[in-house]
Amino acid sequence: MKDTAIISSSFACGGYTSGSSGIWTRNAPSDPPTNDYIFLSERLGAPLSVFVRPYQAGGDKVSIVGAVHGGSGIIRDNDLKKTDGLVTAEKGLVLTVIAADCVPIYLLDERAGVIGLLHCGWRSAAESLISNGISSMRALGASPSYIHAVIGPHICSECYEVGEEVYQKYSDVFTEAELSQFFSVRSGRIHLQLPAAIRTRLMAESVPEGNISEVGECTCHDRSYYSYRRGDRGRQNLAFLMLRR
Secondary structure (H helix, E strand, C coil): CCEEEEEECCCEEEEEECCCCCCCCCCCCCCCCCHHHHHHHHHHCCCHHHEECCECCCCCCEEECCHHHCCECCCECCCCECCCEEEECCCCCEEEEEECCCEEEEEEECCCCEEEEEEECHHHHHCCHHHHHHHHHHHCCCCHHHCEEEECCECCCCCCEECHHHHHHHHCCCCHHHHHHHEEEECCEEEECHHHHHHHHHHHCCCCHHHEEECCCECCCCCCCCCCCCCCCCCCEEEEEEECC
16 A cells, blocks of 8 residues: 655645555445545545545546535446546545546646646547646636646656557647657657646646646556556556645
8 A cells, every 4th residue: 555645735635545455436336435435534534425536538528526526436426427637616625536557637726726636648638638627727716827736646658658549649739849758769669758748738728837746656666556557457546635624
């Protein structure tokens, strides 16, 4: 088990954890919450009724959530389907997304009292997830110039081999200069540095470069985390972010 503190301030707290068993998903909506969620609830001193977990799809949908969504995906079913981003201005609500190599992006605007949490894979970075996330925060009063973004633990470029189709998808979206920053070729194989693409997307949304930081941990190298590329199936890590009361 590994826990990494990502955000710890009077404004918000957030982290990234493998949990004790890496099981964050119930088999059916009627099933009880998983032990990992129960343990995290106890550790944060927050009831499961204030946790929110979307049903992710590796896409670009972002939802603004509030108290009415509390417990969704954890102790009851929800309508946050095919959703890879959550945004809120609700104090005490715990946003969560699961990840097993993809990038959790923590977004905070302390001035506006708004936070967001995104689950970003290669498709999401090439599509509109980050744009939609920033737009949703703006709808709650946030300003990109005041947003701070933290790129959480994820698979590093050394471990992240991708196919030609990924490069082709990115070439439709990014410039040649940008592609040269994202991709490298090693022993004839293509590797993607996903955080570089995420930084580019964030800055395109007017988030200042100086407001973007990165946690330098690789989920594939670090066996304390679960990694899909390393062969873990059915077990993931969890990213969480809460606006303090």
